Amino acid sequence: MFELPEFFTLSKQINSSLRGKIIRSGHLGNTPHKFVWYNRSHDEFEMLTKGKMIGEAWAKGKWLFIPLESGYVLLLGECGGKVLYHPPGSKLPKKYHLYLTFEDDSFFTVTTQMWGAMELYEKGKEGNRKYVQGMRVTPIEPEFTFNYFCRLIQELVSQKKQSVKGLLTQDQIIPGLGNAITQDILFRARLHPRHPIDDLNLQQKQGLFDAILNTVNEVMEKGGRNDEYDLYNKRGSYIRIMDKNSVGNPCPECGSSIEKTQYLGGTCYFCPSCQRLN
Numbered sequence: 069m070f071e072l073p074e075f076f077t078l079s080k081q082i083n084s085s086l087r088g089k090i091i092r093s094g095h096l097g098n099t100p101h102k103f104v105w106y107n108r109s110h111d112e113f114e115m116l117t118k119g120k121m122i123g124e125a126w127a128k129g130k131w132l133f134i135p136l137e138s139g140y141v142l143l144l145g146e147c148g149g150k151v152l153y154h155p156p157g158s159k160l161p162k163k164y165h166l167y168l169t170f171e172d173d174s175f176f177t178v179t180t181q182m183w184g185a186m187e188l189y190e191k192g193k194e195g196n197r198k199y200v201q202g203m204r205v206t207p208i209e210p211e212f213t214f215n216y217f218c219r220l221i222q223e224l225v226s227q228k229k230q231s232v233k234g235l236l237t238q239d240q241i242i243p244g245l246g247n248a249i250t251q252d253i254l255f256r257a258r259l260h261p262r263h264p265i266d267d268l269n270l271q272q273k274q275g276l277f278d279a280i281l282n283t284v285n286e287v288m289e290k291g292g293r294n295d296e297y298d299l300y301n302k303r304g305s306y307i308r309i310m311d312k313n314s315v316g317n318p319c320p321e322c323g324s325s326i327e328k329t330q331y332l333g334g335t336c337y338f339c340p341s342c343q344r345l346n
């Protein structure tokens with residue numbers, strides 16, 4: 069599944085390859101998928117997208133906003149899979165959940181894995197969508213400061229017991245982070261996934277904050293993780309330190325054998341020596 073760095077990479081690539089293109093025709097999927105969320109019928113989508121121009125895209129959290137000028141915004145969110153640009157003469161994928169053709173004979177397809185939203189809003193109304201409206205500050209915004217991070221933890225501590233993995237992956241408390249990037253953030257911060265947030269000292273908070281920013285920035289600079297594909301169907305170049313391939317391998321820091329555990333709806337990969345649960 070895409071996380072913030074992958075959505076950010078897609079938005080940049082859309083701006084360099086798709087921006088300014090005029091839509092010849094727009095279609096929803098050719099293959100039924102229970103967990104693709106649409107808000108338009110096929111006919112409506114076709115009618116509303118025809119002749120529109122691709123504007124400047126942006127990413128926020130796990131959402132990608134693509135203006136269709138004038139008057140509409142295409143919203144892709146919470147998805148994984150393939151979001152692809154196809155130069156003229158390319159072959160159309162067999163299955164897709166969204167398909168735009170352009171006047172220059174190039175085209176664009178989205179084929180999700182698992183689930184995903186593919187919705188078309190009148191400009192301005194995309195901000196009212198559930199999970200977009202009221203989204204908290206994301207790690208690539210200037211408001212995401214250490215001060216903000218400490219206040220956020222304070223607010224959560226007063227509500228319920230929470231672990232650092234929960235802080236990073238649950239309820240989009242820090243929008244855009246997910247189970248994949250979280251593994252490397254916690255390794256860099258030397259924190260066990262179950263470490264309670266009410267037990268973090270100032271130094272640990274600073275370490276976690278730095279690890280979030282450094283990891284997100286590094287994955288963005290490398291064009292996403294190498295287990296996801298970009299707009300040109302190329303893998304990103306960020307190789308995760310902690311993932312299923314690292315189980316049993318020596319920790320790059322101390323040489324201990326990397327372990328895995330099931331926790332909070334996903335597998336956690338960690339170093340039992342560097343990420344002790346005290």
Ligand SMILES: [Zn+2]
Nearest residue numbers: 319322339342
């Ligand atoms: Zn280690």
